[in-house]
Amino acid sequence: MGQMSQEEEFAKGFLRGFREGLQDAWDEIIKLSMKGYTSRELQIMAKTKRSMISRKLSEKTEEMERMLGRKLPVDDQPGKAKLAPELVPGWSYVVREERPERSFALFSAILSQGGSGLCISRTHPDTLKQKYGFDAQSLWLTKTEAAQSPKGEKKMEFVSPNNLARLASAVREFLSKNKNGAVIIEGLEYLNTQNDFKSVLKFVQLINEQVVLDKGYLMIPVDGATMDPKECSLIEREMSQVI
Numbered sequence: 553m554g555q556m557s558q559e560e561e562f563a564k565g566f567l568r569g570f571r572e573g574l575q576d577a578w579d580e581i582i583k584l585s586m587k588g589y590t591s592r593e594l595q596i597m598a599k600t601k602r603s604m605i606s607r608k609l610s611e612k613t614e615e616m617e618r619m620l621g622r623k624l625p626v627d628d629q630p631g632k633a634k635l636a637p638e639l640v641p642g643w644s645y646v647v648r649e650e651r652p653e654r655s656f657a658l659f660s661a662i663l664s665q666g667g668s669g670l671c672i673s674r675t676h677p678d679t680l681k682q683k684y685g686f687d688a689q690s691l692w693l694t695k696t697e698a699a700q701s702p703k704g705e706k707k708m709e710f711v712s713p714n715n716l717a718r719l720a721s722a723v724r725e726f727l728s729k730n731k732n733g734a735v736i737i738e739g740l741e742y743l744n745t746q747n748d749f750k751s752v753l754k755f756v757q758l759i760n761e762q763v764v765l766d767k768g769y770l771m772i773p774v775d776g777a778t779m780d781p782k783e784c785s786l787i788e789r790e791m792s793q794v795i
Contacts (some may be wrong), residue, residue: 570601594646602737641732643792644760644770652773654795656684659736659771663688667732667769672711672719674739691722693739713746723759727766734769737757740787741778749783756790 586592617623629769639645639658663669669688677690693713711718727733737743744752756772763770772791776784788794 557666560716579726639769640792641767641769642764644763644790645772646788646791646794647771647773648776648794649773650775650777652736655736655738655773656680656686657770659688659734660686662732662734662769665732668726668730670723670726670730670733670735672723672735672737672739674713674742680738687688688734689726691719693742713743716743716747716751720755720758724762727762727768730768732768733766734771735763736771737772740772740774744779744783749780753786753790756787760790 572788578660602612638658639662645658647658649655659669659671665698669686670678670691671680671688672684672693674693677692681687681690691709694710695712695714696710712721723735725737740752740756760770762768770791772787774784774787779787
């Protein structure tokens with residue numbers, strides 16, 4: 553048999569990728585259908601998964617570039633999304649940054665447009681509110697529960713970083729009661745050091761699903777240098793977009 557032409561090689565690769573894409577899509581639908589969701593919930597989850605196509609394409613492009621040792625030409629749309637992300641109700645965002653500057657800017661932007669906020673943080677909430685100028689409910693991740701909030705300020709709740717069930721319950725309650733509710737988690741790395749990673753991943757999955765169902769927003773700033781690359785990748789795969 554003669555050597556395939558460049559066009560035949562391209563066609564073969566295209567068809568293989570097309571087949572794999574369809575198989576992955578149907579496999580994902582089968583997995584979701586086995587979790588007991590209602591038809592409405594399945595529709596929402598499917599739309600969320602579809603919204604992740606662009607990010608997965610970017611990941612695959614980076615993988616191919618590493619294999620080839622050079623950059624591949626891409627259109628400008630992914631770049632625009634990274635520079636100015638459009639915050640979509642029901643979406644969750646991982647923000648790659650050393651300090652949560654951009655994350656809190658996005659969080660504050662939602663609140664300034666009439667949304668309600670819940671800040672879960674390793675840093676003392678009063679410090680964050682003073683630095684970033686937002687007004688939101690607060691959950692402080694600390695094992696010291698005897699401290700008191702300054703007089704006249706909103707009640708601050710202290711939650712142990714080991715109590716992931718309480719945190720998930722608080723997020724669920726907040727989103728169910730607040731339209732356009734925005735949740736930010738500052739301190740994912742801290743949660744990861746205080747719990748086994750599987751528990752942290754399950755926690756992220758639970759609140760992410762709640763965000764989808766209640767059309768809220770979730771922002772998690774992550775410094776990749778402070779987490780295991782594989783664990784960081786698994787967290788990112790659960791989110792709607794990485795920016």
